[in-house]
Amino acid sequence: xxxxxxxxxxxxxxxxxxxxxxxxxxxxxxxxxxxxxxxxxxxxxxxxxxxxxxxxxxxxxxxxxxxxxxxxxxxxxxxxxxxxxxxxxxxxxxxxxxxxxxxxxxxxxxxxxxxxxxxxxxxxxxxxxxxxxxxxxxxxxxxxxxxxxxxxxxxxxxxxxxxxxxxxxxxxxxxxxxxxxxxxxxxxxxxxxxxxxxxxxxxxxxxxxxxxxxxxxxxxxxxxxxxxxxxxxxxxxxxxxxxxxxxxxxxxxxxxxxxxxxxxxxxxxxxxxxxxxxxxxxxxxxxxxxxxxxxxxxxxxxxxxxxxxxxxxxxxxxxxxxxxxxxxxxxxxxxxxxxxxxxxxxxxxxxxxxxxxxxxxxxxxxxxxxxxxxxxxxxxxxxxxxxxxxxxxxxxxxxxxxxxxxxxxxxxxxxxxxxxxxxxxxxxxxxxxxxxxxxxxxxxxxxxxxxxxxxxxxxxxxxxxxxxxxxxxxxxxxxxxxxxxxxxxxxxxxxxxxxxxxxxxxxxxxxxxxxxxxxxxxxxxxxxxxxxxxxxxxxxxxxxxxxxxxxxxxxxxxxxxxxxxxxxxxxxxxxxxxxxxxxxxxxxxxxxxxxxxxxxxxxxxxxxxxxxxxxxxxxxxxxxxxxxxxxxxxxxx
Numbered sequence: 001x002x003x004x005x006x007x008x009x010x011x012x013x014x015x016x017x018x019x020x021x022x023x024x025x026x027x028x029x030x031x032x033x034x035x036x037x038x039x040x041x042x043x044x045x046x047x048x049x050x051x052x053x054x055x056x057x058x059x060x061x062x063x064x065x066x067x068x069x070x071x072x073x074x075x076x077x078x079x080x081x082x083x084x085x086x087x088x089x090x091x092x093x094x095x096x097x098x099x100x101x102x103x104x105x106x107x108x109x110x111x112x113x114x115x116x117x118x119x120x121x122x123x124x125x126x127x128x129x130x131x132x133x134x135x136x137x138x139x140x141x142x143x144x145x146x147x148x149x150x151x152x153x154x155x156x157x158x159x160x161x162x163x164x165x166x167x168x169x170x171x172x173x174x175x176x177x178x179x180x181x182x183x184x185x186x187x188x189x190x191x192x193x194x195x196x197x198x199x200x201x202x203x204x205x206x207x208x209x210x211x212x213x214x215x216x217x218x219x220x221x222x223x224x225x226x227x228x229x230x231x232x233x234x235x236x237x238x239x240x241x242x243x244x245x246x247x248x249x250x251x252x253x254x255x256x257x258x259x260x261x262x263x264x265x266x267x268x269x270x271x272x273x274x275x276x277x278x279x280x281x282x283x284x285x286x287x288x289x290x291x292x293x294x295x296x297x298x299x300x301x302x303x304x305x306x307x308x309x310x311x312x313x314x315x316x317x318x319x320x321x322x323x324x325x326x327x328x329x330x331x332x333x334x335x336x337x338x339x340x341x342x343x344x345x346x347x348x349x350x351x352x353x354x355x356x357x358x359x360x361x362x363x364x365x366x367x368x369x370x371x372x373x374x375x376x377x378x379x380x381x382x383x384x385x386x387x388x389x390x391x392x393x394x395x396x397x398x399x400x401x402x403x404x405x406x407x408x409x410x411x412x413x414x415x416x417x418x419x420x421x422x423x424x425x426x427x428x429x430x431x432x433x434x435x436x437x438x439x440x441x442x443x444x445x446x447x448x449x450x451x452x453x454x455x456x457x458x459x460x461x462x463x464x465x466x467x468x469x470x471x472x473x474x475x476x477x478x479x480x481x482x483x484x485x486x487x488x489x490x491x492x493x494x495x496x497x498x499x500x501x502x503x504x505x506x507x508x509x510x511x512x513x514x515x516x517x518x519x520x521x522x523x524x525x526x527x528x529x530x531x532x533x534x535x536x537x538x539x540x541x542x543x544x545x546x547x548x549x550x551x552x553x554x555x556x557x558x559x560x561x562x563x564x565x566x567x568x569x570x571x572x573x574x575x576x577x578x579x580x581x582x583x584x585x586x587x588x589x590x591x592x593x594x595x596x597x598x599x600x601x602x603x604x605x606x607x608x609x610x611x612x613x614x615x616x617x618x619x620x621x622x623x624x625x626x627x628x629x630x631x632x633x634x635x636x637x
Contacts, residue, residue: 041133042081044125045072050139058140060177062221063118066096069110071125079129083108091121095141118145118221120175120197140175146222147171147180152215154558155261156614158236159210161583162190162203163614164558167217169224173197178219184231185213208233234614237590238581239636244596247619248275248289252630254298255619257608258305264610265334266619267292267303267312268630274298274314278334283610283617283634292328292337299323306355308333309383313353313362321367322347329360329384343378343390352414352453354407358383359432361412363393363403375400375416379433393427394438400425406456406463406482413482415442415454415465422449424467428482442476442485443469452502455516457509458482464514466492466507471499473516477533492516492537497524504549508556515586517542517554517563525549525565525578529586540589542580543567555611561586562616564595564609575603577620596633598624604631 047069050057061067073081083103092098096113108127120142128134149169157163165182172180172194182189182202187209189202200217210233215226247255252270259265262282268275274293277286296316304311310330315323325344330337343362351364360380365373378390393403398419405414410432418425418439425439443449447469454467463478465485473492478485492514493500498521505518514530525543542563543549552565561582568574577595582588595618598604602624610617615635622631 038077039079039129039131039133040076042073042075042079042127042129042135044127044135044137045074046137047071055136056138056140058142058175058177060142060144061112063115063143063145065112066114067112069112071108071110071127073106073108073127073135075106075129077129079131079133080104081106081127081129084126084128085110085123086126087121087123091119092123094119095121095143097121097123097141112141115143118147118171118174119143120173120177122175140177142174142177144174144221145171147217147219147224149215149217149224149226152226152230154613155230156232156234156612157204157208158560158583158614159208159233160206161236161559162206163560164201164203165189166199166201167215167226168199169217170198171219172200172217174219178221180217180219183216183218184208184233186216204233210235232615234635236581236583237593238579238616240595240616240633241636242597244598244622244631244633247286247630247632250625250629251627253606253621253628254301255606255608255621255630256301256303257610257619258303258310259610259612260305260307262612262615263333264612264617265303265305265310266608267301269298269301272297274301274312276310276312276334276337278310280333282612282615283632287334290337292340293326294340296324296326300349300351302351302353304353304355306357309355309358309360310334310337311353311355311360311384312337313351315349315351318349322349322365324348325351325362325364327353327362327384327387331383338384341384341387343387344376348376350402350453352403352405354405354412356407356409356412359407359410359412360384360387361405361407361433362387363405363414363416365401365403373399373401375403375414377403377405377414377433377436379412379429381432388433393436396439402451402453404453404456406458408458408461408481411481411483413456413463413478415456415467417449417451421445422451424449424454424469426465426482426485430483440485443467443474443489450501450503455502455505455507457507457514459509459511462509462512464507464509466502466505466514466516468500468502468505471495471501473500473502473505473518473528475514475530477514492530493518493520493526493528493539495520497521497526497541504552506553508554510556510558513556513585515554515556515561517552517565519549519552519565523547523549525552525563525567525592527554527561527563527586527589529561531585538586540586542589542592543578544592547574551606553607553609555609556585557611557613559583559585560614561589562609562611563589564607564618566605566607566620567592568603570603570605573601573603573623575605577604577607577618579609579616579618596620596622596631598622
């Protein structure tokens with residue numbers, strides 16, 4: 001007998017039966033309607049292997065097993081019977097389900113063959129006579145076996161501070177028939193929630209051991225572990241190496257950094273050249289520095305990364321009217337860079353760059369006649385191999401300034417200042433830069449504007465826009481990749497601690513949460529967060545002494561928040577790198593600690609922070625040698 005995988009039939013799993021009703025005669029003895037013969041619904045006798053009933057059943061079979069499930073139907077009227085099966089085609093294939101090509105008769109058999117991986121499938125078996133009377137049963141079929149682990153969305157955590165973790169894999173639920181456990185080196189995680197067959201969430205155990213941890217997922221049918229080195233537990237508060245390390249050959253400046261997990265990239269200017277180095281192990285070791293620039297004198301250095309793509313941009317030979325704009329791109333995580341691409345010559349300044357998949361965009365200010373300024377933009381759909389010709393973001397007779405840019409796939413968005421009152425405007429493209437929309441004003445008219453670049457952060461399609469007017473931080477949220485925005489702005493932090501400028505502010509975001517660290521009044525370092533859409537912003541003052549502060553940065557990683565800045569006078573050598581951390585999403589902070597081992601007479605400035613979940617790397621300009629140079633330190637491994 002030929003076997004086949006079943007087709008998909010749609011029906012309601014109800015037992016149907018036909019019944020008739022008798023007629024009555026009138027006064028003259030007219031004709032009456034004959035009463036139809038009774039028609040009984042068939043009944044199904046299920047295989048003994050099935051559990052449950054009378055309508056809902058289940059059956060568990062290991063993935064290596066095979067079994068024939070034979071169903072018998074009885075019809076009291078002796079009617080011919082037809083069988084139907086409702087099951088998704090992918091589910092039937094994954095569960096090894098097959099049945100005979102003939103579906104008529106009183107006996108029906110489902111054949112279960114060995115399968116490659118654990119899975120669950122639901123099916124409905126129905127038997128029906130020619131008159132529509134039917135019987136049906138529901139079956140949950142489980143092909144049992146150990147789960148599989150394919151990924152963890154956090155690579156590290158603090159051993160004594162719970163962190164939210166998402167584990168990806170398969171066979172986590174098996175139709176909600178198994179008890180799935182997550183453990184870190186044998187210690188069971190808390191708050192385990194099986195979202196679906198391929199996703200579960202948990203929080204790390206408070207008693208986890210320091211160092212590399214083995215992440216395991218198990219149920220009653222077996223266990224699986226993540227690849228070695230997938231997860232590390234660190235001590236809290238942050239524990240650094242005892243000694244700082246020189247990062248450059250001396251004289252480095254304009255350090256910029258970016259990372260994708262433990263893969264970190266740093267670019268800087270040294271000896272009138274742009275240099276770049278890459279670390280693949282969270283900052284433990286770095287590649288030899290490579291030179292990216294030519295003979296031009298570089299400034300306004302930028303770096304952006306997405307996956308294996310690294311883009312570095314800079315202005316060359318800048319004068320009062322601007323300079324040339326150069327970009328170099330790597331598609332192999334910084335090992336090799338394509339030749340330099342010149343996007344503008346002689347009149348560019350204040351650049352901004354973003355990368356998403358194969359799409360790249362660079363915006364800049366361009367000097368025009370009579371001191372007119374325009375924002376121009378160029379885009380690439382080939383990961384920087386080819387760029388379109390730069391053009392104005394949109395047509396306007398007003399002066400424009402200070403562009404910032406963000407992107408997600410084919411969508412990109414620009415914020416800029418425009419007009420005599422320098423209100424904040426945004427423009428958007430939905431086709432990878434082929435066309436940009438006309439600008440729309442976002443900020444209020446009466447405010448005194450901050451003429452620094454606005455700040456963008458996006459978590460998928462949700463884009464946060466932050467800017468400063470009248471010394472206060474304002475913000476808006478777009479839910480569709482910068483295409484649409486609210487009609488009114490919201491206050492993220494008023495000027496109650498002093499004037500705030502985006503030149504001394506930084507933002508980060510995850511899901512529906514926005515965080516910001518900033519300097520208010522020149523001497524107060526503070527933190528603000530919006531914990532959910534529509535929530536009232538909450539504030540924490542981070543600095544504990546009154547001192548000149550500058551260059552803050554912030555990173556949000558699940559339950560953890562990291563904030564850094566440079567505090568103290570540079571000229572006297574008192575400036576130090578400060579780091580403050582929170583393990584409760586910014587509700588409270590542990591208090592600032594000095595980063596690094598610099599002495600009291602050598603200034604530390606211009607910090608750049610890289611966060612890989614619970615791992616911290618920091619680079620900065622340090623004056624402990626004959627002249628300013630770059631140094632770095634990191635979390636103890």
